[in-house]
Amino acid sequence: MEKRKKDLGDGNCQISTTLYNAVLAAPNLVVTERHKHSNKVPYITNGKDAAVAYGSYDFKFRNNSGNDIKINCSSNGKNVSVTLFALKY
Secondary structure (H helix, E strand, C coil): CCCCCCCCCCCHHHHHHHHHHHHHHCCCEEEEECCCCCCCCCCCCCCCCCCCECCCECCEEEECCCCEEEEEEEECCCCEEEEEEEECC
């Protein structure tokens, strides 16, 4: 019998969800793997989440921009922020 506990989790999915939404907003970045949660999560609109779980679920994207990118993530303990930068040499 599987036992479930309703909780916010350890934050990995909040990071992957925030990264997923940043990738969706960026030109020339293409989502190649994304999994939604089995239940609604409280920190994002339904359908905009990206679940990750070591060894099974992953979030992956491909960079078709022709430039390297830098991913900057930050958190203030309550909110998560992801900024994507194109690196042009």
